[in-house]
Amino acid sequence: MSTMIQPTKNKHGVYILRMAVPSELRITLGKSEIKRSLKTKELAAAKLNAPAVMAEMQAMLQQARRTLQAEQSITNDDIELVASVWATKILPQADLIKERYLYLYPYGFDLNPASAQLKRYLDDREQHSKQWQDKWNLDLMQLVQREIAEALEWTPIELTHAWRNELAWRLADRRNQAAEMLILDILPKHSATVKQSAQAQxxxxxxxxxxxxxxxxxxxxxxxxxxxxxxxxxxxxxxxxxxxxxxxxxxxxxxxxxxxxxxxxxxxxxxxxxxxxxxxxxxxxxxxxxxxxxxxxxxxxxxxxxxxxxxxxxxxxxxxxxxxx
Incomplete structure (x- = not known):
C-alpha cells in the first residue's frame, strides 16, 4: 500500500503533491513525475485537500497501466493487416482514388494539395525530431480520418492512441502509393493527348x-x-x-x-x-x-x-x- 505523499511548497509558496511515475509507465504517460496543486498556502488546508488529489493521481496511474496493457496486446502485424485490407479494397477503385486524392492540373493529374502535404510528411518523417512528429500526428490524423474509419470498419480492432497514430502513418503511406500508382497511368495518357502526335504508335x-x-x-x-x-x-x-x-x-x-x-x-x-x-x-x-x-x-x-x-x-x-x- 502506498505511503501518503506529504505536501510540499512550490516556488510561489503554494502546496503541491508530487508523485513519481513508475519507469514502465513513463512512455505511456509521457512524464516521469505527476504534479498537482493543492491550491492553498495553508498547511492545514493542504492536508485536507491532499486525499482527493492523491486519488486523482492514482487514477491516472491505473489508467496508464490499462493503456499499456492494451498497447502490448496489439502488434505491428495487426496494424499492417488493417492497413493492407484497406489498401486491397481501395486499390481497384480508380475513380474513387482520382476523386479523393488527385487533381487535374494543366499538365495532367497529380496529387491534390492534401495528398501533397501527406507526401511531404511521409518523405520527411525520418529526418525530423520527435517534437515535429508529434505535431504532424495531429495533422495526419485529420488528413486520414476517413481512411482510419474505413479501415477499422473493414477490420474491427480496439486501438490505443499510440497504435491509432501508427495506423494513420501506415494508411497515409498506402493512400500515397495508391495515388502515385494511378498517376503512373493517368499522366502518360494525358501527356499523349496534349501532344496530339500524328506519329504512329x-x-x-x-x-x-x-x-x-x-x-x-x-x-x-x-x-x-x-x-x-x-x-x-x-x-x-x-x-x-x-x-x-x-x-x-x-x-x-x-x-x-x-x-x-x-x-x-x-x-x-x-x-x-x-x-x-x-x-x-x-x-x-x-x-x-x-x-x-x-x-x-x-x-x-x-x-x-x-x-x-x-x-x-x-x-x-x-x-x-x-x-x-
Missing amino acids: PSSITFSELLVKYQAHIRYAEPARAEKRIIEYSTAAGRFIEFIGAKPIDTITVKDMADFRILMEQQPFRPSKDIKQRPLTEQAKVEGKKISPERVRNLLMALSAIFTIAVENQWICSGTLNLAT
Whole structure:
C-alpha cells in the first residue's frame, strides 16, 4: 500500500503533491513525475485537500497501466493487416482514388494539395525530431480520418492512441502509393493527348528495352545529373526487370504493380551477400526486419519517373500502359 505523499511548497509558496511515475509507465504517460496543486498556502488546508488529489493521481496511474496493457496486446502485424485490407479494397477503385486524392492540373493529374502535404510528411518523417512528429500526428490524423474509419470498419480492432497514430502513418503511406500508382497511368495518357502526335504508335517493348532508352536519353538531356540518377534508379529497375521479365509494356497492369509492391514490402532490410544472390521471391521468405515503407515508395516512384520520360519521348504512348485494370 502506498505511503501518503506529504505536501510540499512550490516556488510561489503554494502546496503541491508530487508523485513519481513508475519507469514502465513513463512512455505511456509521457512524464516521469505527476504534479498537482493543492491550491492553498495553508498547511492545514493542504492536508485536507491532499486525499482527493492523491486519488486523482492514482487514477491516472491505473489508467496508464490499462493503456499499456492494451498497447502490448496489439502488434505491428495487426496494424499492417488493417492497413493492407484497406489498401486491397481501395486499390481497384480508380475513380474513387482520382476523386479523393488527385487533381487535374494543366499538365495532367497529380496529387491534390492534401495528398501533397501527406507526401511531404511521409518523405520527411525520418529526418525530423520527435517534437515535429508529434505535431504532424495531429495533422495526419485529420488528413486520414476517413481512411482510419474505413479501415477499422473493414477490420474491427480496439486501438490505443499510440497504435491509432501508427495506423494513420501506415494508411497515409498506402493512400500515397495508391495515388502515385494511378498517376503512373493517368499522366502518360494525358501527356499523349496534349501532344496530339500524328506519329504512329510504336510497337510494344519490354521494360528492359525501355530502360536502355531511358539511360541514353538521360545522359543526353541531363549529363551533369545522369549517372547519379541512373544509379538511384538502378535498384528499382533491376528488381522490376527480375519481377516482370520480358512481359511487353502494354500488358503491364495495376495488379502487376500491386504484386510488385507487395513483393518489395517483403524484402529483407539488410540482407547478407548470400541472400542477395537469391531470387526476390526467395529473399521475401527470409525472416527478420523488412525494408521500410519509405523505401518501397521510393522504388515505385523511380519506376514512375522512367515510365513518364518514356511517354514524353513517345517510346510508349497513349493507351500503352494498361495500369487501370
